[in-house]
């Protein structure tokens with residue numbers, strides 16, 4: 001009987017050991033942690049972002065394309081033939097802003113740029129004073145060259161600072177100056193701190 005008790009105890013110890021060994025193994029096969037939702041690129045509540053894929057065909061040229069490098073994994077893609085050099089490829093949104101100092105941003109990438117040193121893209125903030133809708137004007141602009149796009153596989157953010165001294169209906173325009181491939185991911189506007 002003593003031997004039987006000893007044998008049962010031994011079995012119990014062995015079972016316990018096996019159970020202990022199983023423990024960590026079971027942990028290893030637990031499913032990976034739940035994927036946390038991606039934090040939006042635009043975390044600043046004072047900044048308004050205009051995704052190119054949400055602008056609509058009435059204010060864009062080219063085609064929407066999936067792009068893993070872009071926010072929402074979508075961008076506006078313009079290639080030779082979609083627009084002639086000199087045409088705007090994205091504009092709008094014709095929203096009203098109050099007097100103040102602002103920063104406008106464009107997130108762009110470009111490929112197949114002519115290496116002749118000439119301007120490839122023009123960006124500007126234009127529009128009309130709310131009080132005089134016939135007085136269309138450009139407040140500020142920026143010229144981009146091939147050297148501003150050193151890697152066709154990387155987006156670049158370009159900033160323009162500008163001031164508005166009266167209620168203003170604005171648009172952020174992207175002008176295509178040379179036959180090339182360009183991707184517009186988004187534009188944004190925020191008050192300068």
Ligand SMILES: [Ca+2]
Pocket residue numbers: 051052053070071072073074075184185186
């Ligand atoms: Ca986008």
